[in-house]
Each structure stands twice: as structure tokens, then as C-alpha cells.
Amino acid sequence: DAMVIQNPRYQVTQFGKPVTLSCSQTLNHNVMYWYQQKSSQAPKLLFHYYDKDFNNEADTPDNFQSRRPNTSFCFLDIRSPGLGDAAMYLCATSGSGPSYEQYFGPGTRLTVT
């Protein structure tokens, strides 16, 4: 089945130790999104790619970066995780155009010790 896959599902990292989360999709969608979701809160958009064009939200900390080497893969890099970065990170994809549904992955739960 076509889907959005996130690895790992659970990630534990130490305070200040860089970590990379990955997302892949088999939907051939040209838009990919990264969201941060804290407990019982709405997802917060960090950035998105429209094809290779990178769009950063104004309030996304510099500590967060992203790479999209090809259509299928997208990575979220957290350079120096702090305790406040512990959250669920959701990857989503969509076709072009606002009427297109966003398909979400299962998320990666990041714990910072």
C-alpha cells in the first residue's frame, strides 16, 4: 500500500546530541511537511518542501533543519536537542494544491534525556 513511513518510531537522544529523523513516501507526492506535536496539542508546522523548494516557518528554531535529497525521502535534523524538543514529530505529504489531502505518517516520538 502507498504510504508515509517514518523511522524510527521511537527515538531517545541525549541533551545536545544531534539526531536525525527520517520520512519516506510511496505516494509520489511533491509536497512534504514536518510537524512537531506535543502532548494533547495541535501539530505545529516546522517547514515544508514544495518539490525541492524549502519553506521554513518564521518561528521554527534554527536548531531544526531539514533535507530532501529526492522526491521520496525527507529528513529532520535536530542539531542540539533540548528537553523542550521532546515531542512527536509528524511527517506528511500531499499533492500540489490546497484541495489535496495531507497524508500523515505514524510519527516519531522523540525523548530527550
Add this chain to the structure above:
Amino acid sequence: AQTVTQSQPEMSVQEAETVTLSCTYDTSENNYYLFWYKQPPSRQMILVIRQEAYKQQNATENRFSVNFQKAAKSFSLKISDSQLGDTAMYFCAFMSTGANSKLTFGKGITLSVRP
């Protein structure tokens, strides 16, 4: 900037009953899209229903229907014949039609379906 408001943090409904989840939004745009997403506990978020603002007819998907009141900027979700599997967090979301448009989510509502 658009805002989406879900004022009820949680609701509970008896299995087989009907429940309505409220959502209001604010925008100066005339054309846009509205969504309800469902996020079950420890499971991924999925789209429940979508409404185009230019369509007067309310969207329906099986047991799920919306009451879209454009003038009042209201977009409520009605779940008929509630099932235990409907237990989840529900997010109302807005998306404009412009370039690089993105979802603006409400805070969400936790719905519990009681057996």
C-alpha cells in the same frame, strides 16, 4: 492570518448516539478549504471530511457530516451512530487557496465514546 477555534477541549458520547463537534474560524478570504482530521490514541492522523468554501452543499462521508455556515464562519462535525473506534482527538483545520498554503489547526477536541 487565519485562526481556528475549537472551544470544547473534550466531549463524551454514548455508543450509537450522535455527537456534534464545534469549530469556528476567522479569515478574510472568500475561497478556502476546511477539514476535520481524526487522531486515534497512538495512531496516525487521518482525514475525516473536507469542505470547499465555494460549495454550499455540506460534505458527507458515511456517518460523518458537516454543518458549514460560511457567513457565521462555523464548521461543525456531526458523527452519527457513534462507534467505539471513533474515540480519538479531532482537529478542525483551515487551508487557504494561495501558493504555499498550509493547514492551520484548531487545538483539537478529545472525543470519548462510551460503551
